[in-house]
Amino acid sequence: MRKNVMNPDAQARHELTRTVLDRLEATPDPRLREVMSSLVRHLHAFAVDVGLREEEWLAGIVFLTETGRTCTPTRQEFILLSDTLGLSSLVDDLGHPATDGATESTILGPFYVPGAPFRESGASIAAAGLDGEPLLVTGEVATTAGRPIAGAVVDVWQTAPNGLYDVQDDGQPEFHLRGRFRTDDAGRYDFRTVRPVSYPIPADGPVGRLLAATGRHPWRAAHIHLIVSAPGHHTLTTTIFDAEDPYIDSDAVFGVKRSRRHVFRRSPDGGLHLEEHIRLRPETPDSTT
CATH class of the missing domain: 2.60.130.10 (Aromatic compound dioxygenase)
Known part of the structure; x- marks a missing residue:
């Protein structure tokens, strides 16, 4: 009977995720260790699931950078982003x-x-x-x-x-x-x-542009x-x-x-x-x- 063998690329991705998780085992705070480990597992799985391209990853970094720059004492764009994602x-x-x-x-x-x-x-x-x-x-x-x-x-x-x-x-x-x-x-x-x-x-910032791009009001x-x-x-x-x-x-x-x-x-x-x-x-x- 033929065994299911992970292809070399998938094996390398699995080993990378496992290495990151192993490093996090040294986190002294148990709750922080739990949260960060889960975050890494889900982030890596997301990237694999959608086949995240380098230019898309970079666009995401730019988006988050712009979100931070849009924040002021009376406007919290990151809260707005969290709100519009249902989080x-x-x-x-x-x-x-x-x-x-x-x-x-x-x-x-x-x-x-x-x-x-x-x-x-x-x-x-x-x-x-x-x-x-x-x-x-x-x-x-x-x-x-x-x-x-x-x-x-x-x-x-x-x-x-x-x-x-x-x-x-x-x-x-x-x-x-x-x-x-x-x-x-x-x-x-x-x-x-x-x-x-x-x-x-407020729709004049990065969150507003994301809503428009996804066809939402x-x-x-x-x-x-x-x-x-x-x-x-x-x-x-x-x-x-x-x-x-x-x-x-x-x-x-x-x-x-x-x-x-x-x-x-x-x-x-x-x-x-x-x-x-x-x-x-x-x-x-x-x-x-």
């Missing part, structure tokens, strides 16, 4: 599985700015006279057991009706459409804003970001998506989860209203808080 959402799923009735998390995105001002309950995060459809957001922060959490911090941010965040637009004041709110003794919070709009992610479904935190509970990063947005099923960064789609209801005063209940997981499973 950010995958890592989020791995790190924050939906369990025990807790509100599902979503990706942070590249435009979060820490230190937004605390605002009074019911205050608007939008500048006076801003165009856009008025929206009232109310809700409750509670444990997965349904117990209200007083003093929880609800940190919110979104784009303006022109599709830009304040850090992208010199015409917007600092911390425009951003704010932090504390829940009352009943765990309630409320704030006023304008209906979010869909907007394109750069649009994100309309949304409002939230980070909700409270002592004794896991901090939640999540998003409210407009279920009626035209890009809800083709969000450019794969960030829409079905449980995070919301329908904005028409209120008696003609504006829109959303009631959003947040459930936080306790830091310890047996917590009764």
